[in-house]
Amino acid sequence: MAVRTRSSLGKVDVLPKGIGSLTSGHPPAQTGTLFVMGTNGGMRVAPDAGFDVVFGRCEPDVHVCVGANDPHVSRRHGYITREHSRWVLYNVGKLAIRFPGSRLVLGGHRAELPAAYTPLFIVTPEQEHLLEVRIAAGAPGRGAGNRHDAATYDPGGWELSDLERLVLVCLGQRYLRQEPWPQPLTWAQVADELGALRPGERWNAKRAARIVTEVRRRLSARVDGLLEEEVPPPLGNTLNHNLISELLVSATIVTADLALLDGPDGLA
Known part of the structure; x- marks a missing residue:
């Protein structure tokens, strides 16, 4: 698998495990910034960094580890890259990657990622391994699309009693x-x-x-x-x-x- 790792200084950061889940949001970031979290931490990548985030079981060979102790997960199971102003998921492993619900991305296939929080699951015979992805969406309103420092709004979820x-x-x-x-x-x-x-x-x-x-x-x-x-x-x-x-x-x-x-x- 040929994976591009073209990076620009200061536009790619390692996220420590202690940062916690991406469900509650992320630090202020440029619109379109990619956040990926796995078992032992993750990555933050600016949209113009030219950097592909590789994930899989073998921690020394990937940027984000997922399913470290499950041999059903490929050593390099997939990667996320920037294409035509969109972040795109590529599954290069043998097992499917499930989006929330029932949509599956099979091995050898790709899927565009929404500008939101998206939990992805590598489906194995015994369990599903979570890979958290969040893409920063800029604040709405006039000129928001041109503001690189625009605040990111958390979806907040639906109101429940x-x-x-x-x-x-x-x-x-x-x-x-x-x-x-x-x-x-x-x-x-x-x-x-x-x-x-x-x-x-x-x-x-x-x-x-x-x-x-x-x-x-x-x-x-x-x-x-x-x-x-x-x-x-x-x-x-x-x-x-x-x-x-x-x-x-x-x-x-x-x-x-x-x-x-x-x-x-x-x-x-």
């Missing part, structure tokens, strides 16, 4: 735990788990479904695929899958929210 967040985290916990091929819990499973978590409340499948249905209805004005009439049968888990995918992409729910399922200590 505390109760809605609890139910949705419970419903989508398999996604947050990065299980392979995750599916939403059933209404009965959600009710059982929340009933055990909050024994003083009356939980059943209908109550859990009603709360989630209201969130889907509210978001459907701006998000497609959340209403029965928008999805061809059979429905199965499609509506809830689409809802959870939207909440993950928008960073409305994040891995740290799993603490809500730990009881009073997790809520403290």
Whole structure:
């Protein structure tokens, strides 16, 4: 694999592991700046740096390590490069890379990355390995497109009540735990788990479904695929899958929210 590493002084930085997840944003940066985080840290690359970010299992041979202890992940699994003013993901590994939801980028294929936060997953037989990507989007308004120092606005996610967040985290916990091929819990499973978590409340499948249905209805004005009439049968888990995918992409729910399922200590 021929990977370009043309860099300009001062336009490429290493991000330490301690910087944390990119879900909560990033330091001030030029519009179009690429941030990539893996197992042990990541990279920040300016849009005009001429630098390709290589990721994969073998840490000495890549810029961003992902799936270090999983031999199913290729030593160099892919790279992200700048093409025609867009950042583009190339999968050069054997296993697929999954975007939020069900979209897959197979080996030998490419996909453009949106100017937003995008969690990518390398799908292996035993688990999915997370590679976080965020592309800085400039502040809206007159002249924002020409300001290299424009502030970056975090998507902020959708507004949820505390109760809605609890139910949705419970419903989508398999996604947050990065299980392979995750599916939403059933209404009965959600009710059982929340009933055990909050024994003083009356939980059943209908109550859990009603709360989630209201969130889907509210978001459907701006998000497609959340209403029965928008999805061809059979429905199965499609509506809830689409809802959870939207909440993950928008960073409305994040891995740290799993603490809500730990009881009073997790809520403290």
